[in-house]
Amino acid sequence: MIPNQWYAILRTQDVKKKPVGIKRLEKLLVLYRDTAGELVCLDDRCPHKGVKLSLGQQHGDLIACPYHGFQYDQQGDCVHMPVLGQKGNVPKGMCVKSYKVKEELGLIWFWFGDVRQEHEYPDIPMFKQLKEYKGHYSYYGWDAPINYTRYVESVCEIYHIPFVHKGSAINIWDPKGGRVDNFECKVEDTLITSDFILRPDDDRTAEETLVARKPWTRGWRFGIDVQMPNLILIRSDVFDVIFIPTPIDENTCWVCVCYQEPKRDLLLPLIKPLPIPFWGPVRPWYMCRIERFVQQAKDMAVIAHQEPKVSHPKANRLIPLDKVNAHYIRFREKLIREAKEQQQVKELAKSNPEFAAPTLEQIIGIEEVH
Ligand code: FES
Ligand SMILES: [Fe+2]
Structure with missing residues (x-):
């Protein structure tokens, strides 16, 4: 797969009122429309225990996991966990990845690549x-x-x-x-x-x-x-x-x-x-x-x-x-190589923090729960 490209992943008409789960570009994705009709694309995997969000229900702008009802917004952040009650604090890191998608020419296009400023995304490729x-x-x-x-x-x-x-x-x-x-x-x-x-x-x-x-x-x-x-x-x-x-x-x-x-x-x-x-x-x-x-x-x-x-x-x-x-x-071959080179340059520019195993608190978010 060639990174940093737009790929058509569904027809616009394929996402209507219910969440749709698909696999594209080796990723499990869930797509749904928020109350404004805007398309939302998230990883189709609840971080809590790995259930598919596409099997859940949509509540307004949110999508709820069918297992324990955790609700995620358009950016993939968990905003409500029923088990903690209305006033419960959602632990940090309880979120799913969201992806850049666009609707054009009757198709849904998925950006497979690095996150950019809005004006840096290229045009949709079409004849x-x-x-x-x-x-x-x-x-x-x-x-x-x-x-x-x-x-x-x-x-x-x-x-x-x-x-x-x-x-x-x-x-x-x-x-x-x-x-x-x-x-x-x-x-x-x-x-x-x-x-x-x-x-x-x-x-x-x-x-x-x-x-x-x-x-x-x-x-x-x-x-x-x-x-x-x-x-x-x-x-x-x-x-x-x-x-x-x-x-x-x-x-x-x-x-x-x-x-x-x-x-x-x-x-x-x-x-x-x-x-x-x-x-x-x-x-x-x-x-x-x-x-x-x-x-x-x-x-x-x-x-x-x-x-x-x-x-x-x-x-x-x-x-x-x-x-x-x-x-x-x-x-x-050329585009894949160029994308790899760009990636390497970015990684070199970053600092290289030493690896540290995550703490128990980081895994279950204890500090926010109690
Ligand atoms: S697995 Fe999704 S809320 Fe528990
Ligand atoms: Fe043929």
Whole structure:
């Protein structure tokens, strides 16, 4: 996982009136909305005896542990312990960690990194194709049983489509595979972009395949972009779709897919989607479900068995058409290294107090209790 980055961890609509418990970035988190509707994100573990706070009840701005009812505020400080009575003093240190979260573009973003001044947080990473988009779009999220690096890799090349997604609309020409022509790849800051044509392997030029009348002899113009740390955009003349695989732990990731309305009919190149009332949001909604229940199942049947589970610069033997993948892995290593270096500098700057075992008072807060 790359530190000091924003990661999408849920859709905004996933947190409504009740606390929600999730695991992301190796952390158990509880999310709830306070009375002003602001999102609160805390460690999902009561410090008293380790019960999940997400199993408890919300009381106004507070969340109460289901075991002994200790109540925590939006900053994670325990403000009431029923067993001590209304006037009881809460022991120091009875608190849970709170995290910086933000809601933008229909998603909840989690800051995985060091605590900063408000103006020092970078912007949410997102493609302009979604930021500037005015039509309908739909998000859908689910857990996938692979490391997120492998998920990014699988989306950032699509020449596996004719094999893994056999029978999908895009694989109407057969089967021996698609050839990739006119491949170009650029890097700008932490955005990797690529453009190419995926086409049947015959004697026509790539451009000729793009204007073929018969859909089953047609080539497709595609673009695949990766925005660090973990966003992938597939651009085509039919639709734009975004994938965001966020780490849950080493072996699992939460995948969020975002489909926009199609730009034209899939098989009939010149026909725009019919303007049927209420139909706008339906197609992105439907495509997200196809992605999960049809395409994802096909991907997982193959890529869940990749070794090693976590990708790294020496994990693959890539070919020139894997340039997007290569840049992604390189960037990932670079950003992780830079974050480590920053951390070391901070630690050096701090004094190094000698380790002392905590006293009994510090563990149970005796001085405040009696
Ligand atoms: S375990 Fe949470 S209040 Fe006791
Ligand atoms: Fe796939």
